[in-house]
Amino acid sequence: MNHLPYIIEHFEPLSQNYDVLLCDVWGVIHNGVAAFAPACDALLRFRERGGTAILITNAPRPGASVARILDRLAVPRQAYDAITSSGDTTRGIVESRRGQRVFHLGPERDLPIFAGLDVTFAPLETAEYVVCSGLFDDTVETPETYRDMLAAMRARSLFMVCANPDIVVERGDTLVYCAGALADAYVALGGEVLYCGKPHAPIYQAALSAAATARGGAEVPLKRVLAIGDSVRTDLKGAAAFGIDSVFVTSGIHAEEYGGRHTPDIEALDGIFAAGGVTPIAVTRGLTW
Helix, strand or coil, X not given: CCCCCEEECCCHHHHCCCCEEEECCECCCECCCCECHHHHHHHHHHHHCCCEEEEEECCCCCHHHHHHHHHHCCCCHHHCCEEEEHHHHHHHHHHHCXXXXXXXXXXXXHHHHHCCCCCEECXXXXXXXXXXXXXXXXXXXXXXXXXXXXHHXXXXXXXXXXXXXXXXXXXXXXXXXXXXXHHXXXXXXXXXEEECCCCCHHHHHHHHHHHHHHCCCCCCCHHHEEEEECCHHHHHHHHHHHCCEEEEEXXXXXHHHHCCCCCCCHHHHHHHHHHHCCCCCEEECCXXX
Protein backbone atom coordinates (compact mmCIF):
# COMPACT_ATOMS: atom_id res chain seq x y z
CA MET A 1 0.00 0.00 0.00
CA ASN A 2 1.19 3.52 -0.78
CA HIS A 3 2.19 5.77 2.12
CA LEU A 4 -0.20 8.61 2.72
CA PRO A 5 1.16 12.03 1.79
CA TYR A 6 1.01 14.79 4.33
CA ILE A 7 -1.99 17.08 4.77
CA ILE A 8 -1.34 20.77 4.31
CA GLU A 9 -3.46 23.70 5.43
CA HIS A 10 -1.57 26.28 3.37
CA PHE A 11 -0.09 26.03 -0.10
CA GLU A 12 2.56 28.76 0.19
CA PRO A 13 5.41 26.69 1.71
CA LEU A 14 5.01 23.92 -0.89
CA SER A 15 4.64 26.37 -3.78
CA GLN A 16 8.27 27.45 -3.43
CA ASN A 17 9.35 24.15 -5.01
CA TYR A 18 7.50 24.80 -8.28
CA ASP A 19 7.47 27.25 -11.17
CA VAL A 20 4.36 26.02 -13.02
CA LEU A 21 0.96 24.93 -11.73
CA LEU A 22 -1.40 22.83 -13.82
CA CYS A 23 -4.57 23.51 -11.89
CA ASP A 24 -7.87 21.73 -12.33
CA VAL A 25 -10.86 24.05 -12.59
CA TRP A 26 -14.18 22.50 -11.57
CA GLY A 27 -13.90 21.30 -7.96
CA VAL A 28 -10.72 23.23 -7.22
CA ILE A 29 -11.40 26.87 -8.11
CA HIS A 30 -15.19 26.69 -8.43
CA ASN A 31 -18.08 24.26 -7.93
CA GLY A 32 -20.13 25.18 -10.98
CA VAL A 33 -22.06 27.81 -9.05
CA ALA A 34 -19.48 30.07 -7.42
CA ALA A 35 -15.74 30.61 -7.31
CA PHE A 36 -13.68 29.48 -4.32
CA ALA A 37 -12.13 32.78 -3.24
CA PRO A 38 -9.18 31.25 -1.32
CA ALA A 39 -8.17 29.18 -4.36
CA CYS A 40 -8.31 32.20 -6.65
CA ASP A 41 -6.23 34.15 -4.12
CA ALA A 42 -3.64 31.35 -3.99
CA LEU A 43 -3.24 31.37 -7.76
CA LEU A 44 -2.94 35.17 -7.78
CA ARG A 45 -0.21 35.07 -5.13
CA PHE A 46 1.65 32.29 -6.92
CA ARG A 47 1.70 34.35 -10.11
CA GLU A 48 2.72 37.52 -8.27
CA ARG A 49 5.79 35.64 -7.06
CA GLY A 50 6.77 34.74 -10.63
CA GLY A 51 4.97 31.45 -11.03
CA THR A 52 2.89 30.42 -14.03
CA ALA A 53 -0.64 29.06 -13.54
CA ILE A 54 -2.23 27.08 -16.35
CA LEU A 55 -5.82 25.96 -15.87
CA ILE A 56 -6.21 22.45 -17.24
CA THR A 57 -9.79 21.32 -17.63
CA ASN A 58 -11.85 18.54 -19.12
CA ALA A 59 -14.53 21.06 -20.06
CA PRO A 60 -15.83 20.09 -23.52
CA ARG A 61 -15.57 23.59 -24.95
CA PRO A 62 -12.80 25.91 -26.20
CA GLY A 63 -10.60 27.64 -23.67
CA ALA A 64 -12.05 31.03 -24.62
CA SER A 65 -15.53 29.78 -23.72
CA VAL A 66 -14.22 28.44 -20.40
CA ALA A 67 -12.74 31.87 -19.66
CA ARG A 68 -16.14 33.52 -20.16
CA ILE A 69 -17.72 31.01 -17.76
CA LEU A 70 -15.02 31.78 -15.20
CA ASP A 71 -15.74 35.48 -15.63
CA ARG A 72 -19.38 34.87 -14.71
CA LEU A 73 -18.31 32.89 -11.64
CA ALA A 74 -16.04 35.76 -10.55
CA VAL A 75 -12.74 33.96 -11.11
CA PRO A 76 -10.32 36.83 -11.85
CA ARG A 77 -8.40 36.65 -15.12
CA GLN A 78 -5.29 37.66 -13.16
CA ALA A 79 -5.43 34.27 -11.40
CA TYR A 80 -4.19 32.35 -14.44
CA ASP A 81 -1.93 32.67 -17.47
CA ALA A 82 -3.82 30.42 -19.88
CA ILE A 83 -6.47 27.72 -20.16
CA THR A 84 -5.98 24.34 -21.76
CA SER A 85 -9.22 22.44 -22.32
CA SER A 86 -10.19 19.05 -23.65
CA GLY A 87 -12.50 21.03 -25.91
CA ASP A 88 -9.48 22.51 -27.67
CA THR A 89 -8.01 19.02 -28.11
CA THR A 90 -11.35 17.80 -29.47
CA ARG A 91 -11.43 20.61 -32.01
CA GLY A 92 -8.11 19.40 -33.36
CA ILE A 93 -9.54 15.89 -33.86
CA VAL A 94 -12.66 17.24 -35.58
CA GLU A 95 -10.49 19.39 -37.84
CA SER A 96 -8.47 16.31 -38.83
CA ARG A 97 -11.68 14.50 -39.85
CA ARG A 98 -12.98 17.30 -42.03
CA GLY A 99 -15.62 16.15 -44.50
CA GLN A 100 -16.88 13.32 -42.29
CA ARG A 101 -20.42 13.47 -40.92
CA VAL A 102 -20.56 13.77 -37.14
CA PHE A 103 -23.24 12.97 -34.59
CA HIS A 104 -22.99 15.26 -31.57
CA LEU A 105 -23.95 13.48 -28.37
CA GLY A 106 -24.32 16.24 -25.80
CA PRO A 107 -26.20 19.41 -24.82
CA GLU A 108 -26.58 22.44 -27.06
CA ARG A 109 -24.44 24.50 -24.67
CA ASP A 110 -21.41 22.53 -25.91
CA LEU A 111 -21.88 23.51 -29.55
CA PRO A 112 -19.12 26.18 -29.32
CA ILE A 113 -16.72 23.25 -29.51
CA PHE A 114 -17.49 23.17 -33.26
CA ALA A 115 -17.53 26.94 -33.85
CA GLY A 116 -15.58 27.97 -36.92
CA LEU A 117 -14.93 24.40 -38.04
CA ASP A 118 -16.12 22.87 -41.29
CA VAL A 119 -18.54 20.37 -39.75
CA THR A 120 -21.44 18.42 -41.22
CA PHE A 121 -23.82 17.20 -38.54
CA ALA A 122 -25.85 14.06 -39.13
CA PRO A 123 -28.24 11.80 -37.20
CA LEU A 124 -26.82 8.70 -35.61
CA GLU A 125 -28.08 6.49 -38.46
CA THR A 126 -25.90 8.22 -41.08
CA ALA A 127 -23.04 9.71 -39.05
CA GLU A 128 -19.49 8.51 -39.66
CA TYR A 129 -18.29 9.18 -36.11
CA VAL A 130 -19.50 10.60 -32.79
CA VAL A 131 -18.32 13.48 -30.64
CA CYS A 132 -19.58 12.97 -27.10
CA SER A 133 -19.47 16.09 -24.91
CA GLY A 134 -21.95 14.90 -22.28
CA LEU A 135 -25.52 13.82 -21.70
CA PHE A 136 -28.32 15.65 -23.46
CA ASP A 137 -29.85 16.51 -20.08
CA ASP A 138 -27.53 15.76 -17.17
CA THR A 139 -30.08 17.01 -14.63
CA VAL A 140 -32.26 13.92 -15.04
CA GLU A 141 -30.42 11.39 -17.22
CA THR A 142 -27.85 8.72 -16.34
CA PRO A 143 -25.65 6.47 -18.52
CA GLU A 144 -28.38 3.83 -18.32
CA THR A 145 -30.61 6.22 -20.30
CA TYR A 146 -28.24 5.73 -23.25
CA ARG A 147 -28.08 1.94 -23.29
CA ASP A 148 -29.95 1.56 -26.59
CA MET A 149 -28.16 4.47 -28.27
CA LEU A 150 -24.73 3.12 -27.36
CA ALA A 151 -25.73 -0.34 -28.58
CA ALA A 152 -26.80 1.20 -31.91
CA MET A 153 -23.45 3.00 -32.17
CA ARG A 154 -21.59 -0.22 -31.45
CA ALA A 155 -23.63 -2.07 -34.07
CA ARG A 156 -22.33 0.44 -36.64
CA SER A 157 -18.77 0.36 -35.20
CA LEU A 158 -18.79 4.14 -34.85
CA PHE A 159 -15.65 5.80 -33.53
CA MET A 160 -16.28 8.09 -30.53
CA VAL A 161 -14.35 11.19 -29.58
CA CYS A 162 -14.85 11.85 -25.85
CA ALA A 163 -14.62 15.59 -25.30
CA ASN A 164 -14.71 15.29 -21.49
CA PRO A 165 -13.23 12.19 -19.83
CA ASP A 166 -14.71 13.11 -16.43
CA ILE A 167 -17.27 10.60 -15.18
CA VAL A 168 -18.98 12.96 -12.74
CA VAL A 169 -18.59 16.58 -11.72
CA GLU A 170 -19.99 18.75 -8.96
CA ARG A 171 -22.73 21.23 -9.74
CA GLY A 172 -23.25 23.03 -6.47
CA ASP A 173 -23.87 20.20 -4.00
CA THR A 174 -24.98 17.70 -6.64
CA LEU A 175 -22.95 15.23 -8.70
CA VAL A 176 -23.91 15.01 -12.38
CA TYR A 177 -22.69 12.59 -15.04
CA CYS A 178 -20.26 13.69 -17.76
CA ALA A 179 -19.19 12.41 -21.17
CA GLY A 180 -16.60 10.08 -19.63
CA ALA A 181 -19.37 7.97 -18.13
CA LEU A 182 -20.89 7.41 -21.57
CA ALA A 183 -17.48 6.82 -23.15
CA ASP A 184 -16.60 4.20 -20.55
CA ALA A 185 -19.95 2.48 -21.12
CA TYR A 186 -19.22 2.45 -24.86
CA VAL A 187 -15.77 0.95 -24.28
CA ALA A 188 -17.40 -1.74 -22.14
CA LEU A 189 -19.48 -2.65 -25.21
CA GLY A 190 -16.31 -2.94 -27.29
CA GLY A 191 -16.52 0.52 -28.86
CA GLU A 192 -13.48 2.56 -29.86
CA VAL A 193 -13.01 5.83 -27.96
CA LEU A 194 -10.41 8.59 -28.12
CA TYR A 195 -10.33 10.53 -24.83
CA CYS A 196 -9.26 14.15 -25.35
CA GLY A 197 -8.62 15.34 -21.80
CA LYS A 198 -7.05 14.25 -18.54
CA PRO A 199 -5.56 11.75 -17.75
CA HIS A 200 -4.28 11.40 -21.31
CA ALA A 201 -1.00 12.91 -22.48
CA PRO A 202 -2.11 15.33 -25.26
CA ILE A 203 -3.74 17.82 -22.88
CA TYR A 204 -0.65 17.87 -20.65
CA GLN A 205 1.60 18.49 -23.64
CA ALA A 206 -0.65 21.38 -24.67
CA ALA A 207 -0.66 22.79 -21.11
CA LEU A 208 3.15 22.72 -20.84
CA SER A 209 3.41 24.36 -24.25
CA ALA A 210 1.11 27.11 -23.00
CA ALA A 211 3.26 27.48 -19.89
CA ALA A 212 6.42 27.81 -21.99
CA THR A 213 4.75 30.49 -24.10
CA ALA A 214 3.67 32.38 -20.98
CA ARG A 215 7.26 32.23 -19.72
CA GLY A 216 8.70 33.74 -22.88
CA GLY A 217 9.46 30.43 -24.53
CA ALA A 218 11.36 28.95 -21.60
CA GLU A 219 10.51 25.32 -20.95
CA VAL A 220 10.25 24.23 -17.33
CA PRO A 221 11.68 20.92 -16.06
CA LEU A 222 8.94 18.48 -15.08
CA LYS A 223 10.25 18.41 -11.51
CA ARG A 224 9.28 22.09 -11.24
CA VAL A 225 5.70 21.44 -12.41
CA LEU A 226 2.85 20.64 -10.01
CA ALA A 227 -0.67 19.43 -10.82
CA ILE A 228 -3.55 20.24 -8.47
CA GLY A 229 -6.87 18.41 -8.72
CA ASP A 230 -9.74 16.64 -7.00
CA SER A 231 -9.97 13.49 -9.12
CA VAL A 232 -7.82 10.41 -8.64
CA ARG A 233 -8.83 9.03 -12.04
CA THR A 234 -8.05 12.12 -14.11
CA ASP A 235 -5.90 14.62 -12.19
CA LEU A 236 -3.68 12.33 -10.14
CA LYS A 237 -3.31 9.50 -12.65
CA GLY A 238 -2.69 11.95 -15.49
CA ALA A 239 0.00 13.78 -13.57
CA ALA A 240 1.71 10.55 -12.49
CA ALA A 241 1.71 9.15 -16.02
CA PHE A 242 3.25 12.39 -17.29
CA GLY A 243 5.91 12.41 -14.58
CA ILE A 244 4.82 15.41 -12.52
CA ASP A 245 3.96 15.84 -8.84
CA SER A 246 0.39 16.36 -7.69
CA VAL A 247 -1.65 17.72 -4.79
CA PHE A 248 -5.05 16.23 -4.04
CA VAL A 249 -7.93 18.51 -3.02
CA THR A 250 -10.43 16.73 -0.77
CA SER A 251 -13.30 19.17 -1.27
CA GLY A 252 -14.19 17.78 -4.69
CA ILE A 253 -15.94 14.78 -6.20
CA HIS A 254 -14.49 12.09 -3.92
CA ALA A 255 -15.40 13.90 -0.68
CA GLU A 256 -18.03 11.49 0.62
CA GLU A 257 -15.82 8.46 -0.03
CA TYR A 258 -13.46 9.37 2.79
CA GLY A 259 -15.66 10.92 5.45
CA GLY A 260 -16.48 14.37 4.12
CA ARG A 261 -14.89 17.49 2.74
CA HIS A 262 -13.47 18.99 5.90
CA THR A 263 -12.64 15.93 8.02
CA PRO A 264 -11.21 13.34 5.61
CA ASP A 265 -10.59 9.87 6.99
CA ILE A 266 -6.88 9.14 6.65
CA GLU A 267 -7.20 5.40 6.12
CA ALA A 268 -9.96 5.87 3.54
CA LEU A 269 -7.78 8.33 1.63
CA ASP A 270 -4.87 5.92 1.74
CA GLY A 271 -7.12 3.20 0.33
CA ILE A 272 -8.33 5.41 -2.52
CA PHE A 273 -4.77 6.30 -3.51
CA ALA A 274 -3.61 2.70 -3.25
CA ALA A 275 -6.51 1.52 -5.41
CA GLY A 276 -5.62 4.16 -7.98
CA GLY A 277 -1.94 3.34 -7.87
CA VAL A 278 -1.02 6.97 -7.22
CA THR A 279 0.40 8.98 -4.34
CA PRO A 280 0.13 12.77 -4.38
CA ILE A 281 2.88 14.63 -2.53
CA ALA A 282 0.29 16.37 -0.37
CA VAL A 283 -3.41 16.52 0.44
CA THR A 284 -5.36 19.70 1.19
CA ARG A 285 -8.99 20.40 2.05
CA GLY A 286 -8.96 23.33 -0.36
CA LEU A 287 -6.36 25.41 -2.18
CA THR A 288 -5.46 28.14 0.32
CA TRP A 289 -2.32 30.27 0.32
